[in-house]
Amino acid sequence: MAQQRRSDQEWLAIFRQFENSSLTQREFCRRHDISTSTFFAKRRLLECGGGSQQSGFIRAEVVEQTTHYQVAKPIASNMTLSINDIELSIPQGTPASYVAELIGALSS
Template sequence: MSRAYRSKAQWQALIDEFEQSGLSRKAFCEARGINPDYFSQRRRQLQQETESTGFARVATESSPASTAAMQVRVGDAQLVLPMSVSPRWVAELVKALSV
């Protein structure tokens, strides 16, 4: 395996892709030429950084089979909202939940 240097954003995109893939870690990493142990290490590091900042990662997705949606993940919890939701409402929700 050749060594590829990836930014945090690139690692996060790979991790997101893995989580959506339904593949085992080993199968996912083999298909992309990534060392599975190193992948797990980077995944843990990014999760710890996300948890320590107090911020939740938000992702938007759109596919032909579904309408656009916003996903908010904090730990194991996930909230999926339609993109039509007001940003102000989302901010108020986050503020209420942080109390």
């Protein structure tokens, strides 16, 4: 069989052509002058994502936007925030931007 270097895209087109045929893999390879061992190996490689340009990225979507803060040191004491009739205890060391965001949300 003739040695021919094919791109991943060409292999994917060959696999689609095989899937649309009613031939066995061996018969398909024989008719298209493709080594069965190369066909099997390349198919397995591309199915596992090894080298396929199509498997590099997937579509991602932000479902919820959440802000998380972690305190690196143990907390010694809490701050108390009083707004109207609400009293809120906040760990000391909480980022000022979070406190400002919280005050803005409570005053709305």
